[in-house]
Amino acid sequence: MKLICYLSNGYPTLNASKMMAENYVNAGCDVIEMDFPSHNPFLENEFIAGRMKTALENCDDYDAYMREMIEIKNELPQTKFILMVYENTILEIGSDKFIHFCINNGFNDIILVGIKDQKIKMNLIQNNLKVSCYVQYQLLDEEVNQARNSNGFVYLQAKPTQGIVNPQFPQLKNCIDFLRDQGIDQPIYCGVGIRTPEDVLMVKESGADGVFVGSVILKLHEDLPMLEKVIGDYKAACD
Incomplete structure (x- = not known):
């Protein structure tokens, strides 16, 4: 199983995040989820939104x-990348x-956040970029249908929010088996609430x-030895 680590790009500087990406990989990370900081990260928690704000204060140039x-x-070159980007940021960039940036540089997997309508998403898909689909733990019909018709990986909530589950599929394995039974054969990556090797x-x-x-x-960026140990522990649990 692949270990995917999130990188707050540009925090606190572009050079620092570039070095941190190398630290991730050296410690055992398989895939880096790398963001474009948004000027309006309205779906993020205070911690992530604050890092985006700091990044943009230090560099506001998307080029x-x-x-x-x-x-x-x-x-x-051996590392896979997933780009996390808000729709409002794509509109700012153009x-x-x-x-063209994604296609020319092999950034094919996109987590598109803050979708207001389907225009941008469909434009990405029509250009053969793979747009992920988020599915909550309770397996809402609309989200399952979107995943069935998606060309990208499925981002499945790993743990229920406040115990909200579909009683037919109470465990994560039940959820994954159900999605596979629906004919979904793209990769299923799970996140949200992952804190320990267990x-x-x-x-x-x-x-x-x-x-x-x-x-x-992210909270271990100031303690590199501990960051490397934690990533190593996570990687060992993946293997």
């Missing part, structure tokens, strides 16, 4: 972010410019293809 992303990818092992044993870890890793 610079794209140059840095290319450098990171070139320096880590849809065509963003699409959580990672639970996701692996449930049959997921990958696991997202986010804030737990």
Whole structure:
């Protein structure tokens, strides 16, 4: 199973996040989820939104972010990348410019956040970029249908929110088996609430293809030895 670590791009500087990407990979990370900081990250918690704000205060030039992303990818050729981007950020960059950047540099997997309508999403898909689909733990019919028709990976909630579950599928393994029974054959990556190696092992044993870890890793950026240990522990649970 793949270990996917979230990188707050540009925090506190572009050079610092570039070095952190290397630290992630050296510690055992398989896939880096790398964001474009948004000027309006309305779906983020205070911690992530604050990091985006700091990043943009230090560099407000999306061209610079794209140059840095290319450098990171070139320096880590064996690493897979997922781009997390708000729809409002794509509109700031320009849809065509963003699409050309992704296609020309092999950034094929997109987590598109804050969708107001389907225009941007469909434009990405029509240009053969893979847009993920988020499915909550309770397996809402609308989200399952979207996942069935999606061309990207399924981002499945790993733990229920406040005990909200579908009684037919109470465990994560039940949820994954159900999605597979629906004919969904794209990768299923699980995230939200992953904090310990035991959580990672639970996701692996449930049959997921990958696991997202986010804030737990971000909060260790000032303690590199501990960050490397925690990523190593997560990676061991994946193998």
